[in-house]
Amino acid sequence: MSIFGLFGREKKSSAAAARERLQILISHERQNRLGPDFLPDLQREILDVVKKYVAVRDDQVSIRLDREGDASVLELNVTLPEK
């Protein structure tokens, strides 16, 4: 599968075409769960970095954190109106 198939990309409608979209997925797998789960802190810092590059308000970001077994997946979605 192409890496582009990994992301759930919207079909281009006229509305969707006027938008800029940034999606960040972070997957963390570890054998034992003894160490601290740093994903929530990592997520906050990555969002701060993203804000240096794109003018994004907090309400333009959706964040989802899922855990399954020894894996955690953090998903950040940013949708911006095109300048």
Next chain:
Amino acid sequence: MSIFGLFGREKKSSAAAARERLQILISHERQNRLGPDFLPDLQREILDVVKKYVAVRDDQVSIRLDREGDASVLELNVTLPEK
């Protein structure tokens, strides 16, 4: 599809089970390509943030950048021996 299906997770062998794995995917879609492509800079800064949380050497990180139409996808893979 579960979000966990998005990542190409290794089958657990005894060797793979002893490893910790962090994978970061960044997808950027934009309607026009006039603005600067900030993904390479963004990638460097995100890697700096990751290094605050996990002791990772540069040679433990593989980076791949793909472009297709108006989308760019950046993939960072970090594999660490479990402490």
